[in-house]
Amino acid sequence: MRRTRLTHACVAALLMIGSWTAAGTLPASASDTAGSAGSAARADSAPASAALLQAMQRDFGLSPARAEARLAAEQRAADLETEALEAAGSAYGGAWFDAKSEKLTVAVTSDADASTVRDLRSSGAAVRVVEHSARQLDAAKARLDRLDAPSGVSSWSVDPTANTVVVNVVEGERADNDVRRFLSEAREAGPVTVRTVEAAAETFAAGTVGGDPYYTGNVRCSIGFSVHGGFVTAGHCGGVGGQVRGWDGSYIGNFQGSSFPGDDYAWVNVGSGWWTVPVVLGWGTVSDQLVRGSNEAPVGASICRSGSTTHWHCGRVLAKNETVNYSQGAVHQMTKTSVCAEPGDSGGSFISGDQAQGVTSGGWGNCSGGGETWFQPINEILGRYGLTLHTA
Structure with missing residues (x-):
C-alpha cells in the first residue's frame, strides 16, 4: 500500500480495523454485551484532541472552553453511571446526561434506600423517582423483541427519561392493521409510549466510489476502529470469507466474522502491507483523533462520527439497547444518535x-436535512470475537 502522506495511510489502515461508526449502510452484502474488553485507561491529559473540540464547536455552537468543559462533565457522568447502577441495585431506573446542568440524572424507584439516594446526590448526580425499574422496562422491551414487527414500525427501546418503552412508528402508518396489532401486543408487554418518525430505518450501503473507504464486491463501507490484527466494521457490509480491498484497490484481508441481521457487526483481518493504528480520520475537517479506550458514554452525552461519505458530524446519544426493524430483519442492542449519515x-x-x-449501522435522513443514525456498541463487538481495541 502506498500513500503520499503517512498520516493518511495510517488513517486508511485504521479504517479497516476499528469501530469507527460512520453511517448505516445498505445490506450491500448482507449484512452479550461485553464489559470493557479492550478498553484502555483514560489519559490524564486533555479530555479530547483539537479535532473533537472543533467538531463540537461547529455542530453544537459551543465556545472552545464550553466544548472542553462539556467533555469533562460527560466523562464524570460516564464514571458515575456505573457506580449508580451498583449502588441503586434493583431500584435503579436508568440514567442520562443533562446538557444544560452538565450532570448525570439517576432514576430510582420509590423503594430505593434513603442512604443510597443521599449518596447519589452527594456524588453530584440529580435523582428522579420513577414508577418502573430499569429491569422492568428491559423485560418489557425483551417481550417486544419476540414479536413480529411490520415494516411500519421503525424501532423500539427503553427511554429512561420518560420511564417507558418507546415504539417508533413511521409517519402515516399508525392506522395500518398490522401496526395496530403490534402496538396492542406491545402495550400488553408493559409501559409503552408511541412516537412518530419521518421515515423507516434503513442501512446505508453504497456502490463503489472514491474516498478513503474499503470495498467488498461492489460495495463501499467505512472502517470502524483498529483492533490488534484487524479492524471492526458493520456486518451488513460483508459476509465471512469475503475479500476486502482498500482505498487504492489493494488487498487488505477478509471478513473473519460477520453477523447481520440480529446484530450488525463484523471484523476484518489486516495484512499484505496494511497495518492498524489507534486513529479516527478527521478528513481535513478536523485533525485526526487518537483512540484511548472504549468507556461507554451515557444517554444525552455528545458523540461524533467519522465516515467516508460525510466525514465528521456530531450529535447526542438518544437511546441505548434499541431494536431497529430494518427491511432485512431486526437488529438488537443498538445505540441511537442524533448524528446524520x-x-x-x-x-x-x-x-x-x-x-x-x-x-x-443505519438510520434515516441525510446530512443536508438531518436525521438519526444507529451504531452497534464497540464493547459488544470486542467481546463477541475476543478482540482487543488498538489504543494510543
Whole structure:
C-alpha cells in the first residue's frame, strides 16, 4: 500500500480495523454485551484532541472552553453511571446526561434506600423517582423483541427519561392493521409510549466510489476502529470469507466474522502491507483523533462520527439497547444518535472524547436535512470475537 502522506495511510489502515461508526449502510452484502474488553485507561491529559473540540464547536455552537468543559462533565457522568447502577441495585431506573446542568440524572424507584439516594446526590448526580425499574422496562422491551414487527414500525427501546418503552412508528402508518396489532401486543408487554418518525430505518450501503473507504464486491463501507490484527466494521457490509480491498484497490484481508441481521457487526483481518493504528480520520475537517479506550458514554452525552461519505458530524446519544426493524430483519442492542449519515458511511467510527463507542449501522435522513443514525456498541463487538481495541 502506498500513500503520499503517512498520516493518511495510517488513517486508511485504521479504517479497516476499528469501530469507527460512520453511517448505516445498505445490506450491500448482507449484512452479550461485553464489559470493557479492550478498553484502555483514560489519559490524564486533555479530555479530547483539537479535532473533537472543533467538531463540537461547529455542530453544537459551543465556545472552545464550553466544548472542553462539556467533555469533562460527560466523562464524570460516564464514571458515575456505573457506580449508580451498583449502588441503586434493583431500584435503579436508568440514567442520562443533562446538557444544560452538565450532570448525570439517576432514576430510582420509590423503594430505593434513603442512604443510597443521599449518596447519589452527594456524588453530584440529580435523582428522579420513577414508577418502573430499569429491569422492568428491559423485560418489557425483551417481550417486544419476540414479536413480529411490520415494516411500519421503525424501532423500539427503553427511554429512561420518560420511564417507558418507546415504539417508533413511521409517519402515516399508525392506522395500518398490522401496526395496530403490534402496538396492542406491545402495550400488553408493559409501559409503552408511541412516537412518530419521518421515515423507516434503513442501512446505508453504497456502490463503489472514491474516498478513503474499503470495498467488498461492489460495495463501499467505512472502517470502524483498529483492533490488534484487524479492524471492526458493520456486518451488513460483508459476509465471512469475503475479500476486502482498500482505498487504492489493494488487498487488505477478509471478513473473519460477520453477523447481520440480529446484530450488525463484523471484523476484518489486516495484512499484505496494511497495518492498524489507534486513529479516527478527521478528513481535513478536523485533525485526526487518537483512540484511548472504549468507556461507554451515557444517554444525552455528545458523540461524533467519522465516515467516508460525510466525514465528521456530531450529535447526542438518544437511546441505548434499541431494536431497529430494518427491511432485512431486526437488529438488537443498538445505540441511537442524533448524528446524520449517508450511504457509504456504514461501519464507520462513533467516538465520544477519546473513547471509542461503536460502528455505524443505519438510520434515516441525510446530512443536508438531518436525521438519526444507529451504531452497534464497540464493547459488544470486542467481546463477541475476543478482540482487543488498538489504543494510543
